[in-house]
Amino acid sequence: MDLLNTILKPTTTAYEAWTTLETLFKDNKSSRHIYLTQKLNNTRLDNFDNMAAYCQEIKVLADQLANVDAPLTDKKMVQQLIAGLNEQYEGIAMLISNLTLLPSFHEARSKLMWEFDRKANISLQASQTAGTALHAATYKSDTTSTRQEQRTTDTASDRGRGRGRSRSRVRGRNGGRSH
Incomplete structure (x- = not known):
C-alpha cells in the first residue's frame, strides 16, 4: 500500500503510474543484484534441513537474479x-x-538428492542396528544381573542350610547326644 501511495497522485494517469513504478524497480536492480549475489554465495547446505531445501534455495535465488536482469548460467x-x-x-x-562437461542443474540436483537419500538410509540402518544391539546388550545385562542375583540368593540360602546340617551331623558323629 505504501508503494501505491508513493506513486499515485490525484492527477496521475495509469501510464504515469506504470512508468513511475518501473523506474522504482529499475533503480533497485543494482542493489538487488548485489544482495542476491551475496546471498547466493553464502548459501550452504548446513543451513538447511535437507538437500531438497538447499537445492530449492539455489534455484529461487537464480530466478530472482534473472528477474533483475542478472541471469545465472546453468554451469x-x-x-x-x-x-x-x-x-x-x-x-x-x-x-x-x-x-x-558439467551436468545441468537438474541433473546435478538429482545426483545430490540420490546421495542424500542414500546417506539417510545408511544412517537409519546404522541407528536401527545400534538400537537392536543396545536392546540385546540391555536384555543380556538384565538377564545376567538377574542370574547373578539368583545365584547369590541361592548360595546364601544353601550356606544357611549347609551349616545347619553340618552341625547336626557333627553332633551325631561325635556322639554329641547327651541324655
Whole structure:
C-alpha cells in the first residue's frame, strides 16, 4: 500500500503510474543484484534441513537474479550448488566437478538428492542396528544381573542350610547326644 501511495497522485494517469513504478524497480536492480549475489554465495547446505531445501534455495535465488536482469548460467548454478556442500558430500562434489562437461542443474540436483537419500538410509540402518544391539546388550545385562542375583540368593540360602546340617551331623558323629 505504501508503494501505491508513493506513486499515485490525484492527477496521475495509469501510464504515469506504470512508468513511475518501473523506474522504482529499475533503480533497485543494482542493489538487488548485489544482495542476491551475496546471498547466493553464502548459501550452504548446513543451513538447511535437507538437500531438497538447499537445492530449492539455489534455484529461487537464480530466478530472482534473472528477474533483475542478472541471469545465472546453468554451469554457474551447478558450481554454486557444489561450492555450498559440506565435507559429508565431498566425494560426490569432486565427482561432479571433475566431469569434462558439467551436468545441468537438474541433473546435478538429482545426483545430490540420490546421495542424500542414500546417506539417510545408511544412517537409519546404522541407528536401527545400534538400537537392536543396545536392546540385546540391555536384555543380556538384565538377564545376567538377574542370574547373578539368583545365584547369590541361592548360595546364601544353601550356606544357611549347609551349616545347619553340618552341625547336626557333627553332633551325631561325635556322639554329641547327651541324655
